[in-house]
Amino acid sequence: MAEETLPGARRGWKSIEEETDYWIPEADVIGKIPKDLHGTLLRNGPGVNSVYGTQLKHPIDGDGMVCALSFVDGRVHFRSRFVSTQSRRDESRAGALIYPGQMGTRRERGIVALACDAFLTFVRGPTSQMFEYRNPSNTSVFYWGGKILTTYETSLPHCLDPYTLTTLGPDDLGGKLRLGVMAAHFRFDTLQKPIKLCCFGIQPHLTRPADIHFYEFDDKWNCVNVEHSVEGLNYAHDFLLLPHYYVVHMTPFVKVTMSQAWKWKLGLSSPGEDMKYYPDLPSRFVFIPRPNHPDPRAAIISVDADPFHIFHFGTGYQQGSDVFFTAVCLGRQFNMTFDEQIALSNISIAPGRVYKFHVNLSTRTCVGLQADSASVEFPTVNPYRHGQKSGQYSYLMANDRKNENLPYRDVVKFDFYGLQRQVWSSHGVIGEPVFAPRNTFVRSSSSDDDDGYVLVQLYDPAVHRTEFVVLDARRVNDGPIARIRLKHHIPYGFHGSFTSECFVRPLPRPGILDTAATLFLSAKL
């Protein structure tokens, strides 16, 4: 039981109302911040676990709070702001929860209100907009082309001012997001010059196959996109980027039917609560040709796989007809129960495991084998090695301890080629590790996949405080080279990213008069 192994871990989801903006005192940094770590760690996650007295059923329903940790000349600045979404503003005015959550959070309603809802649903049909789900914009955050964007996979992203984290509003990226949605996960394609931001959105339908659109943006937001409808593809959270294909997993854990739509509309269930194994649904990898595919007539390729659910992919590459990649797989018992009120899914029963896959596109065959023993999720990789054979390392949020699956306490560095596995066992509960290249990716060569730092948000239940940890990506075993301790906690987060851009001014260096005054005061004391 989690409470026995790490008392107080549940408090890591506790709400925080304050938005903060300060330089971290040097006294709160243990170790030394590397001078070649320059840029901004961005993280997103729910800032609250209740809304005006209504307890959230699941953290995924919580309003997004973005944190920016800026590294400037060996000093660190911290800033946090809530994403000011329409649902958050409306509920602020009302002083009550208005919008239900996709994971099952809803207002308690009397029998009369339920009857009215049922009648309106019957009249309008289950696809009507009788109510909207909340858009907490809490799942990921990244910087590209002058914008900070926060995401939630069933809604438009929100654009933030990079310098203040003030919310500027929903952003359809110049009208390109025609489906009105953008998934949380994106990839950089560094094989193209200039490099491209690749992202996607998926929209399921009750009466026809889902639409899935992929976009490739340059840093001026010029876009090349492809649009498909794929039978049986009800959901996709992440994708693998190969030089000529996007790869998504067709999960047997998400069903979209008329009867479910009725239940969701009536508040009897929700998409998150209905996420479970449906034996009648296929499990397949779907290879969708990119706009640069050498064969303009190339078609979508689907390859059957064993039944599991995949949220996240790791590294991958293609060699001829053979594609090799990693992913975190969840077994048939997986569902989205808020396990022990700590984990986002029932990982005490159905932990995530790293699998290595080999798909042959000619024979349409797939072999997948478990490749690591730890309980894991949220694999991150060097963001500038997607789809390349030189991208071999994944850094995983893990529990690598005997007879434990949760909470996540360890960082596992997984090597696709099996040459080195490293683990750092932390003193708290960790979030997603984020890879920050040393200096910038421009200087990288093909053999420096792990030349950089792994940045980890860590909650210490013993003192109810959050810290950020800097690991040398080549020496994860050695533990932190720096610990940056906040004076407060911030709730466990979801996804983040690192940009070499900085949006705070460096602290002024002490002038000669300041130095003389300090020496004088020191002498007097």
Ligand SMILES: [Fe+2]
């Ligand atoms: Fe994710």
